[in-house]
Amino acid sequence: MTNTRSAWIVYLLLSGLTLFTWGVARAGYSGLGVTLLVLGVALLKGQMIGDWFMSLRGLRGFWRWVIVLWLLLVGGLITAAFMIATGG
Amino acid sequence: MQYQSQRVAKPYFIAAIGLFVGQILFGLVMGLQYVMGDFLFPAIPFNVARMVHTNLLIVWLLFGFMGAAYYLVPEEAERELVSPKLALAMFWIFLVAGALTILGYLFVPYSSLADMTGNSILPTMGREFLEQPTITKLGIVVVALAFLFNIGATILSGRKTAVSLVLLIGLAGLAVMFLFSFYNPDNLVKDKFYWWWVVHLWVEGVWELILGSILAFVLIKTTGVDREVIEKWLYVIIAMTLITGIIGTGHHYYWIGTPAYWKWWGSIFSAMEPIPFFMMTVFAFNMVNRRRRNHPNKAAVLWALGTGVMAFLGAGVWGFLHTLAPVNYYTHGTQITAAHGHMAFYGAYVMIVLTMISYAMPMLRGREAANSNRSQVVEMWGFWLMTVSIVFITLFLTAAGILQVYLQRMSENPLPFMVVQDKLALFYWLREITGVVFLIGLVVYIASFFVGSREPEASVSPAPAEAGA
């Protein structure tokens, strides 16, 4: 049974984190640290969508981790690419 | 066999196998021309041998698909064909038109054939795989329409199953995409762009629906697994096929004058194209493992499983090898492409047609369900000889291709094409020898139709204890 109260909380958190990302962009911050922070926030948001909106939280086995794995894969590859870009 | 009209499949299957023999013979001629350049020159130049080889392949596969449809549809629709007479008439028209076209290739210079058939009125000839004279192409359209009417009317007025609907969509798509063979602008880039709408959207699109549907039918019949389960997976697999395969067309749009973004779109989507083939392999093995009964026709089950494995290897793995744009930059138009083409066509389409023939032919020849044990053993020898041969042909061509790519395109002092070809002779000889083994395999396969035909049918062994597990 979907809990509407937790949905509200997740929704507000997602909106807040989105505003944070936007703020970083508006302020014009750059650099690897900030970039990876923004990416981390996005992954966190993705995780919240997977866990709460897609209701994967209560599962066991493969499907419990499918979104987490996807986020880690994508996040890892993007991080690697951005580190290469900064290093090279 | 439950319906009289299923019988019309028989001549289609016989013609398919006959043309298959012709295809292999001309393949051997070409293989020899690769190492003995003047073999049969100028009587049968390489391009003529190649036209015959590839056109016979296409035509016999079409015969196979049609035969499969005529056999499968009445059983699925639970009614007789709308018109068995039309099916037989179309068989003879298609066979005679096909034979005349091949004879035209062999006995008239190609340019004269173009003049004789009025190619200048609507020029469509002289493009790879679409070499048929324009009137032959029109004939193909007529035959296809009559065939679609016959099949479509039967399906739509009978029981509609996923298997028959998917088959119908595949066959209709086959006919529709073929219409692009009539578009041949002076602009070479546009010509090539839409040429792929026939070639790619056939072999990596609608033909895969036909393949999936035939495989599903044979698996339902031979394993006794619940139709719901098989049809569900059929839909998932063909959905993946089209999801990856349609944009996957882009892997042909890297170097022919089309915009650069196709390198990305084509690479990303065609890199996913092995997935449906992998699913198909898993699906076939899974269904056989979960079989509810042991079908006496073991050969047909072997062909079905072989299709899954070889289609994945040939179309999936060998396709993936050179589908990414940075790799394809070096491998485009080399023996790597030829290697992929051979195993993909054999694994996906040759084997599915032989699967269907293996399953249906015993019934069409009056057996209850299967050939005698002796006949099946010979058939399986044919299976292994041909399949192992094609694996080695592919490996030798791949080796030739790698060497060619290195010498001609990657080394510090790239060598001219013909110089490189001379250096590949060893691999071409090995390929030719393997090709002879393939022909032996084909002869053994055909022999299986005549061996043990007076012996009793293979009996049904009791269902395995693990069945349904």
Next chain:
Amino acid sequence: MDMHIKTTEQPTRPAQRRYPPGDLALWIFILAELSVFAVFFSAYAFTRAQHVELFSTYQATLDCNSALANTLVLITASFFVVRAVAAIQRDRSAETVRWLWLAVLMAGLFLLIKGHEYAHHLAAGVTLSTNTFYMFYLSLTFFHFMHVILGMLVLLVLAVRTRRGHYSAAEHTDIESGASYWHMVDLVWIVLFPLVYVMR
């Protein structure tokens, strides 16, 4: 791959469930879609590594405010979809219809905002062939754009069918499937937004 899915194995306690909400066929589709996006995202990131200057220059021409608005719109739509599922679980189908329509409205709003951005690019003569950055930007966002259209159509069909009384607390797999698909569309944008608009 486990093809043997039994419906009877499902214990009632949610903590023990094995499969995500909705039809498993749809989840296989979601996996395929996510794989494509994963490859697309990494292709963007690694190509950027070779053209940092170019990417930064043209990234600056994008409208970050539209992207913010669109992110909020999608999250809101997702929230509405969650409420729709919660409502049908409690057998309040009228409420479900309302939430679904609101989500459709949000999807439409996304398309409007994004369409406005595209119109701007079109007027500036920007196409897929302008440069590598725009190639990726347009490809990624347009591919996602089409997903929003599809998601919107799915929600629309669900709203109509709910209204006609197709679903109840006992049977609403389709709504859960549609909801899962919509959340996937949202999830992809959540990564796309910082990657294409913000990270430099």
Next chain:
Amino acid sequence: MSQAFTKAMARNIFYGGSLFFILLFLALTFDTDSTLPSRDNHAAITEKVAMGKALWEKNDCIGCHTLLGEGAYFAPELGNVYKRFGSTDAIKAFIKGRPKNGIPGRRSMPQFNFTDEELDAIAAFLKYASEINTNNWPPNIQG
């Protein structure tokens, strides 16, 4: 909630997914079509070039050669033959000079007995093809 994996959903995904990707493919085709004029060297398509293409097809040149990497892999790539040979005259001389009965033991190109006008047309077609923007393919002059 029982776990569902239904044929109906699999079918809907097949129809919906196919339609989705057909539309995407058409959108990309539309873009390609409007971008081609900047890449396909269409300004060079004269009547002579068109005649050359017709001759190219009428003699099934693709049955041995590749053109922009497509065709048979038996004879050299011709998409860049104009650049490799350096002139239309060299192309014409090569085609004209093929021995009627081939070269013993070697792969040989047939003698097609083209008229001078036809030779001009074929060479013009190959020159046009060599000036199409192919994303820098082939990797080197050997094709």
